[in-house]
Amino acid sequence: MSTPAAELARRLGDDAEAVCRRYLSNGRREGHYWMVGDVHNSRGRSLYVRLSGQADGLRQPGKWTDASSGAHGDLLDIIAASCGHTNFRDTLDEARRFLSLPPETFAPRNPAPRKSKPGTPEAARRLWAATRPLADTIARDYLMRRAITDLRDVCWLRFHPHCFYRPSDEDGPLARKAWPALIAAVTDERGRIMGIHRTWLDPATCDKAPVAYPRRAMGHLLGHGVRFGQAGPLMVAGEGIETMLSLMQVSPLLPMVAGLSAAHLGALCFPAPLRRLYVARDDDPAGAAALSTLRERASPLGIEIIGLEPARGDFNADLVTTGRERMAAALRSQFHTADRHLLL
Structure with missing residues (x-):
């Protein structure tokens, strides 16, 4: 069921170019997109807003992506950033004014429904x-x-x-x-x-x-993780989010997943296409146990497990201390020969 705010975003998308001309006036139309520097209306071409398309998620008119930051959203986000709103109600009110709708037409995007049970x-x-x-x-x-x-x-x-x-x-x-x-x-x-x-x-x-x-x-964390990229035959798994993000700086083409703890790392579900998994474990007994558990689980499935070891305790320390290129060079010998081209 569509929420009132989603309906507002859809209506804005129906007239996406007019919204962009009002709130992203430093940009310009290029084909089916409005190009501008960022959500704050800076000059440039990093952020692009779809002006036409189909109402099916990312192809919906009004959806935008900033290529430099990876941020994305809808035209309500654009209005909020352009107007400097800190309260979402103000953004909804501004959108209603733009669309010439009466104030009482829509409720807030997230009306307070029944409270969910904590931890679910x-x-x-x-x-x-x-x-x-x-x-x-x-x-x-x-x-x-x-x-x-x-x-x-x-x-x-x-x-x-x-x-x-x-x-x-x-x-x-x-x-x-x-x-x-x-x-x-x-x-x-x-x-x-x-x-x-x-x-x-x-x-x-x-x-x-x-x-x-x-x-x-x-x-419910068991078997799941924080994912970066789409699952494929080659992947990297580790405990921490910053560990995975640090490895992503030197191998941006490899899909990655953070298990958030050694126990959850060892219990990660293997995606169907996976054939080789690099494991960036922490250098402690729990990390060693997680690597061993993954090897035992992966062996009957024909999945190869390769451990990755940081030089300075963790991969973020490696990144901060040595930089991307030297970190990639240090990892090269730990990668399978066929995968080394994926490193910087």
Whole structure:
């Protein structure tokens, strides 16, 4: 069933060029697209908005993608960025004014339905629905500080500006109960959201928030992961999101998946086309056990498992310390001969 906000986005898409001329006035039409620098109406050609097409997801008029950041969305996101809105209700009101609709026609995009049980996939999907793209957020800055700048295929990473944090006993009674957060969706092979991983961030430092547990996951995680790219015969798996993103900087063509812990890494489901899996395990007993478990499970299926070892404790440390080219050179000897062309 279409939500009121989705209906608003569809109506905006029906007149996508007029929306772009109003809110992205520094761009211009090129064929079936409106080209501009970014959602803030900068000059350039990085962001493209589809002006015509079919109402079937990404081909729907009004859908946009920023090639430099990997961000994507609909015309409601464009209006929000152009007008500097921090409240989604303001964006809906602005869209109604543009479409000459009365204020009472639509309700907010996410009206408060019945509360989902904490820790369930439903609760995870509800949290995901409240997020927005990474572009121009603290989450983007957090990743860039770790030399993670290529974010072309990260549709399952988004940002929440005010994510609830349940303080633990170690945090003390005065701990803040909400922080900005990098949000990662844990999905199954069909792309259904089964869980959520949160990394709470400190706006003052663009680093992890000063809380006892700045990273937490919820939902049904077993067998699933945070995915980057489409599953194929060759893939890379590891524990952490930043580990996978660091490897993606030196091998952007390889599909990757983060299991979020050693136990969940060892339990990852193998996609049907998989024939060789590189495993970027942590250098500890739990990581060694995960690698051993994957080998035992993969052997009867004819899937080859190859372990990848960082030079400095973890692959993000390698990336930050040595840079992409030297990290790729260090990994070359660990890759199968037939796959080395996939490295920088």
